[in-house]
Amino acid sequence: MEDTIAAIGPLDETAMAAARALQARLTKPAGSLGALEDLSIRLAGLAGTCPPPLPEPAAVAVFAGDHGVHAQGVTPWPQEVTAQMVANFLAGGAVVNAFARQTGATVTVVDVGVRHGPLTPRETPHEPATGVPAGPGAPRLVTANVRSGTRDMTVEPALTGAEVRRAVEVGIRVAGELCDAGAGILVTGDMGIGNTTPAAALVAVFTGADPAEVTGRGTGVDDVTYARKIEVIRRALARHRPDPADPLGVLAAVGGLEHAALVGFILGGAARRVPVLLDGVNAVAAALAAVALAPDAVHALVAGHRSAEPGARAGLLRLGLSPVIDLGLRLGEGTGALLAFPVVAAAVRVLHEVATFDSAGVAEK
Secondary structure, eight states, X not given: OHHHHHTXXXXXXXXXXXXXXXXXXXXXXXXXXXXXXXXHHHHHHHHTSSSOOOOOSEEEEEEEEOOGGGGGOOOSSOTHHHHHHHHHHHHTOSHHHHHXXXXXXXXXXXXXXXXXXXXXXXXXXXXXXXXXXXXXXXXXXEEOOSSSSOOOTTTSOSSOHHHHHHHHHHHHXXXXXXXXXXXXXXXXXXXXXXXXXXXXXXXXXXXXXXXXXXXXXXXXXXXHHHHHHHHHHHHXXXXXXXXXXXXXXXXXXXXXXXHHHHHHHHHHXXXXXXXXXXXXXXXXXXXXXXXXXXXXXXXXXXXXXXXXSHHXXXXXXXXXXXXXXXXXXXXXXXXXXXXXXXXXXXXXXXHHHSOBHHHHTOOOX
């Protein structure tokens, strides 16, 4: 982990200046592509070259874990659904699989803390319920279970320091493997029944916001459950009083195994200078912790979408990131980020393929 953090650096100003100059010479009015121009310039700075490499193919990593705080009644969904959804991912039948097929992305499912199982890699992936053949690009399973779910954060710390470190290093390793396999952009995914509760707790710590301001309804809980969820987060924060200056300690107190692994995934991408496309509130919560550990990691982050979860909105504001799309999504899995991926790729493609005024023989004003 320390070596990865040490490898994360600032944007390359020379590459960014070259990208700005190139944008000004392309056959379009200056600034006419709005936020896409700013994004392409930042990605040039991340890569250290202009134009930057096309951010493709996309590789989604769905980190899965269970949560001891589930015992506090923060969601009506049974905990077994986490493992069942992992099986659905591997069978290709989830929304993330459909969106990955649409965008040509690979899907890697990482069991970092699933309680129910056992989960084992499949030698022959099942065909999804839709009848779409699994094929050579079928999802794969990485078994890296640190422990079978976290402890109940209202009673004791969710994780030990050693467990947090192991989970972070799982994420770093997965990021490295995907980059080595040729991924041009990493996409964050998550699965864990009850995980928006620790996510909201993490956001509250790192933004200083009141839990009521950053806690959402997750899977769509009723008013009674929603009020209970906020109270559970208040109790956990009052018990542990986590210090945002100690990001690993915050993760140990109130985080989830998938959050810790996502921290590592973000750090791993940033160290490789590969963009990391954030999904919803769980990814944003992890991003806050990652940037607390390595401030320059923020330069690798692209906010895929504006989640309906208030914690995601507060977290993006703190990170200074503007979402690519806003469709009111709150599913997780990496779905919103995948929908944003073609837009991010298009921003960079402009620098590669659009003619300049000189090369096209077009007069400038």
